[in-house]
Amino acid sequence: xxxxxxxxxxxxxxxxxxxxxxxxxxxxxxxxxxxxxxxxxxxxxxxxxxxxxxxxxxxxxxxxxxxxxxxxxxxxxxxxxxxxxxxxxxxxxxxxxxxxxxxxxxxxxxxxxxxxxxxxxxxxxxxxxxxxxxxxxxxxxxxxxxxxxxxxxxxxxxxxxxxxxxxxxxxxxxxxxxxxxxxxxxxxxxxxxxxxxx
Numbered sequence: 152x153x154x155x156x157x158x159x160x161x162x163x164x165x166x167x168x169x170x171x172x173x174x175x176x177x178x179x180x181x182x183x184x185x186x187x188x189x190x191x192x193x194x195x196x197x198x199x200x201x202x203x204x205x206x207x208x209x210x211x212x213x214x215x216x217x218x219x220x221x222x223x224x225x226x227x228x229x230x231x232x233x234x235x236x237x238x239x240x241x242x243x244x245x246x247x248x249x250x251x252x253x254x255x256x257x258x259x260x261x262x263x264x265x266x267x268x269x270x271x272x273x274x275x276x277x278x279x280x281x282x283x284x285x286x287x288x289x290x291x292x293x294x295x296x297x298x299x300x301x302x303x304x305x306x307x308x309x310x311x312x313x314x315x316x317x318x319x320x321x322x323x324x325x326x327x328x329x330x331x332x333x334x335x336x337x338x339x340x341x342x343x344x345x346x347x348x349x
Contacts, residue, residue, distance in 0.1 A: 212234075212278070213231060213234075213245065213278065213281065213283060214231065214234070215231050215232065215233065215234050216230065216231060217230070217231050217283060217284075218230055218231075218283070218284035218285070219231055219245075219247060219281040219282060219283060219284055220281065220282055220283075220284050221247060221249070221274060221276060221280060221281050222276075222280055222281075227249060227253060227274070228249070228250050228251075228284060228294055229247040229248050229249040229250055229272075229274070230247065230248050231245055231246070231247055231281075232246050232247065232248045232258065232265075232266035232267075232268065232273075233245065233246030233258070233265045233266040233275075234246070235265075237260065237263075237265065237275070238260075238261065238263050239260045239261055239263070239275075242277070243277075243278070244275050244276070244277065245275065245276055245277070245278060245280075245281060246258060246265050246266045246273065246274070246275050247273070247274045247275075247276065247281065248266070248268040248272055248273060249272045249273070249274055250272075250294075251272075252269070252271045252272060253271070253272075253274075254268075254271050254272045254273045254274040255271070255273065255274055255275075256270075256271075256273040256274075256275075257269060257270045257271070257272065257273050258273040259273075260275065
């Protein structure tokens with residue numbers, strides 16, 4: 152009877168230790184798990200901070216003096232000369248001096264000067280209509296290609312005019328030669344008439 156009692160007591164102690172070990176393993180407040188959660192929260196905060204920094208850089212307003220492209224069009228590259236309110240319309244406006252003569256004014260609207268630039272080089276627009284030129288290198292390349300094509304057309308027109316002038320010059324020379332021949336024939340005819348009369 153004593154041996155049996157000792158065996159039962161041992162089995163009970165084993166069961167109790169097994170249950171206690173399982174409870175400790177499933178405890179949510181272990182030091183390792185709390186450290187992992189802290190690391191995760193730090194990573195999340197860093198990511199959110201990076202995203203907010205990117206958003207702040209992306210929405211930085213365009214300043215006076217920056218190179219911009221109007222409407223993504225290759226012919227509308229220019230420099231910001233004005234940013235502020237105007238008398239011709241409400242809200243904030245950008246005044247751009249275009250590189251090429253494709254604008255609408257010289258920086259003045261309704262006899263009010265906002266900036267100075269050559270005639271037909273000035274343009275006013277809202278911020279959503281322009282973008283920084285360094286982000287539109289393709290537009291710069293397109294502008295150069297377009298300008299190259301324009302120069303080719305000008306050269307072609309000049310050559311055509313030169314050819315036309317040469318043709319006109321040849322015609323004039325032929326006409327002058329014909330006129331001289333006619334005059335020579337008239338003189339010869341008069342000379343013959345004089346001989347006949349003599």
